[in-house]
């Protein structure tokens with residue numbers, strides 16, 4: 001990976017061509033459209049896809065809206081966060097750890113259900 005800063009110039013409706021320096025984790029701006037506003041510029045990292053047997057359950061990715069005017073941390077912010085499609089929000093590190101712990105608990109619940117089902121089906125003790 002190159003250590004040179006990646007600089008991209010993106011067309012916007014309200015500010016014309018806008019030049020930004022992408023963070024190292026940004027995959028580029030393939031979804032940027034010429035009729036986007038400067039506030040729509042979004043640095044996005046590669047998706048982490050949550051999938052099960054080919055079914056896409058959701059995805060997560062680093063995001064940052066460097067020109068956000070709303071500064072709503074759960075939706076768009078100039079501070080980097082992790083966008084979680086499952087809940088339609090962007091989380092900070094504390095909330096992301098909380099979500100991971102919650103998913104751990106749900107995984108335990110699924111294992112408990114599997115244990116119960118094994119007994120019901122006569123495969124358990």
Ligand SMILES: [Zn+2]
Pocket residue numbers: 021022023026027028029042043044
């Ligand atoms: Zn970028």
